[in-house]
Amino acid sequence: MSNLQRLREAFRTSLDLPADAPVDDLQYQDNEKWDSLAHMSLVAALEDEFSVMIDTDDVINMSSFTEAVNILGKYGVDFNE
Amino acid sequence: MSSVFTLSQAAKEEILLKELSALTEHHRENCEPYARILAANGYRNATSVEGLPWLPVRLFKNLELKSIPDDEVYKVLTSSGTTGGEVSKIYLDKAAAAEQTRKLGATVQSVLGPKRLPMILVDTKAMLKDRKSFSARGAGVLGMSNFGRNHVWALDNEGHVDVEALKGFLEQYGKEPFLIFGFTYLVWLHLYEVALDNGLDLSNGILIHSGGWKKLVDQAVSPEEFRKRLAAVGLTQVHNYYGMIEQIGTIFLEGASGGSLYCPDFADVVIRDPETWAEQPVGKPGLIEVISTLPTSYPGHVLLTEDLGVVHGVDDGDWPGKRFSVLGRLPRAEARGCSDTYREAA
Numbered sequence: 001m002s003n004l005q006r007l008r009e010a011f012r013t014s015l016d017l018p019a020d021a022p023v024d025d026l027q028y029q030d031n032e033k034w035d036s037l038a039h040m041s042l043v044a045a046l047e048d049e050f051s052v053m054i055d056t057d058d059v060i061n062m063s064s065f066t067e068a069v070n071i072l073g074k075y076g077v078d079f080n081e
Numbered sequence: 082m083s084s085v086f087t088l089s090q091a092a093k094e095e096i097l098l099k100e101l102s103a104l105t106e107h108h109r110e111n112c113e114p115y116a117r118i119l120a121a122n123g124y125r126n127a128t129s130v131e132g133l134p135w136l137p138v139r140l141f142k143n144l145e146l147k148s149i150p151d152d153e154v155y156k157v158l159t160s161s162g163t164t165g166g167e168v169s170k171i172y173l174d175k176a177a178a179a180e181q182t183r184k185l186g187a188t189v190q191s192v193l194g195p196k197r198l199p200m201i202l203v204d205t206k207a208m209l210k211d212r213k214s215f216s217a218r219g220a221g222v223l224g225m226s227n228f229g230r231n232h233v234w235a236l237d238n239e240g241h242v243d244v245e246a247l248k249g250f251l252e253q254y255g256k257e258p259f260l261i262f263g264f265t266y267l268v269w270l271h272l273y274e275v276a277l278d279n280g281l282d283l284s285n286g287i288l289i290h291s292g293g294w295k296k297l298v299d300q301a302v303s304p305e306e307f308r309k310r311l312a313a314v315g316l317t318q319v320h321n322y323y324g325m326i327e328q329i330g331t332i333f334l335e336g337a338s339g340g341s342l343y344c345p346d347f348a349d350v351v352i353r354d355p356e357t358w359a360e361q362p363v364g365k366p367g368l369i370e371v372i373s374t375l376p377t378s379y380p381g382h383v384l385l386t387e388d389l390g391v392v393h394g395v396d397d398g399d400w401p402g403k404r405f406s407v408l409g410r411l412p413r414a415e416a417r418g419c420s421d422t423y424r425e426a427a
Binding site for chain 1: 224
């Protein structure tokens with residue numbers, strides 16, 4: 001599975017979305033499933049999935065799926081494989 | 082470590098006067114009831130931070146005060162306060178909501194650094210059961226949880242201390258710095274006593290706690306006593322904070338040596354004589370006015386609280402600027418007059 005697919009999976013699982021739900025355009029708190037509580041599980045899931053430790057500022061700034069791609073990129077996760 | 086506690090009082094007042102005067106004009110233009118209050122006050126401009134026009138915090142329970150159109154309202158925060166009944170309503174647009182999260186983050190990182198630490202939440206997960214309507218307590222815990230990782234809840238669903246969970250957490254993470262967050266009386270009732278009884282080693286913990294002292298004062302526990310007793314279970318890095326939903330994102334944080342709260346660079350306090358409203362000198366108690374650049378979507382940038390406080394000193398503590406303490410609440414009856422006057426003007 002590509003990193004992008006793993007990221008989509010992590011979003012769906014953490015936000016309790018259906019297996020085929022589109023997630024690439026998700027924005028924090030625009031989707032009712034992505035609230036502050038789900039955000040905590042999402043961050044934990046991303047850290048587990050990609051074996052990274054995300055800093056506080058990045059947790060705060062992770063406001064969309066696209067932003068998650070950018071932030072994880074900073075930690076060395078390659079989404080262009 | 083990057084910090085938001087850097088400005089001397091003089092430098093801060095120069096910046097805040099400019100920013101808050103502009104914010105006052107912004108709210109005057111965009112919030113009609115606020116403009117009417119300023120007109121009734123005869124406010125024109127301020128030549129000092131102390132001269133900025135304040136609103137009694139209670140007014141947010143009586144009036145709908147916002148400086149954004151209805152379709153830009155992104156979040157409405159509510160708080161019933163301690164006296165029940167009336168509810169404050171605070172309106173945030175997207176920009177204000179994002180900014181308050183960032184500024185709270187910057188403030189807390191001034192003592193924690195940029196890394197998220199393993200975290201003990203001295204509370205119960207049960208309080209978050211209804212995801213649509215958290216209590217103020219729930220919102221506080223959730224807001225703080227961003228600063229931690231590998232969270233453990235110190236209380237089970239029935240509100241009893243989960244000693245095994247705490248022991249497990251300390252075994253795994255207790256050798257390195259970790260974060261503890263909770264409301265002051267919960268920390269006192271459920272963490273301090275349990276740590277004492279079970280010999281838990283909290284010496285690598287950094288405690289951030291908040292929430293009125295009233296319940297502790299009832300048990301005759303002073304802030305000094307609180308710190309002293311916690312030190313006995315190894316917990317010496319302790320930061321109390323003071324903040325309110327009407328100025329969400331702004332917290333006044335206790336410095337490392339304890340006993341005083343400090344204002345971040347984007348905020349300040351003025352202590353006022355409850356009879357004349359004049360600014361009190363250092364050492365003289367009065368009502369706490371809180372000032373912050375964060376409220377851009379509602380006119381909550383200069384608020385007179387119903388809490389009593391005292392400034393202990395200026396530019397002479399752990400961080401620059403004013404250092405102060407909260408002493409308690411003004412008895413309800415005494416504060417009523419000013420709020421009624423404002424309601425009539427509005």
